[in-house]
Amino acid sequence: MTAALPTPETLSDDAAIAAFDPAWRLFVADHASSPFDSPDWLRPWYRHYRAGGWPRLLVWRLDGRVVGVAPLIVRRSGGLVRRTDVGLWGGSGPAIRGLAGVVATDEHRDAVLDGLADWLSDGREPWDVLHLLRLPVGSAVPSRLQRAAERLGWRMVSLTGVV
16 A cells, blocks of 8 residues: 655646646656556647636645646536536546546655545535546456445445436
8 A cells, every 4th residue: 555645735826727737747658558648638628618617736745746636527507406527637528538537656645645635524625426437448446445435424426328
C-alpha cells in the first residue's frame, strides 16, 4: 500500500490554472493514458461547456514534483430542490466527451485516488452528486471510489449498461 500524500493543492481560478498549464502538460505527456487528459483538450472544453460551473483542479505534489492531477468542475443545479454536482472536466458537452480522468504516476495512483476520496469527504467543498461518466477504459477511479463509498457511507449507483 502506498503511503498517503499531502492534501492536494486546489486551483480554483483561471489564472492559477493557466499558470499550471505547462507543468500539467508535461505531467500528462508522461503519465496520461489518453490525449483527452491534456490541458490542450480540457481547457478549451472548460471554456465552452462549463455551463456556469467552477473549476477545482486538484494537484498532488511530492517533494515539489507533480504526482497526480484531478480536473473537477462544481455546478449548482436544480429548480425547487437545489443540488451541487461534482464531475470531471470533459464529462459533458459535445458528442465526443468524457474519456478524461484522474492522472497519477503509477507509484502514487492509489494514494491520489484515496486523496480524491478524502477531498470529497472533508466537507470543504459540499456536494450532493458526483458524476463519473465515460471514464477511460480500465480506469481505477470507479473501484477506488466504490471502496470509499462503502467506508464513508455514500450511496453509489453505476449506470454502466443503462440505455
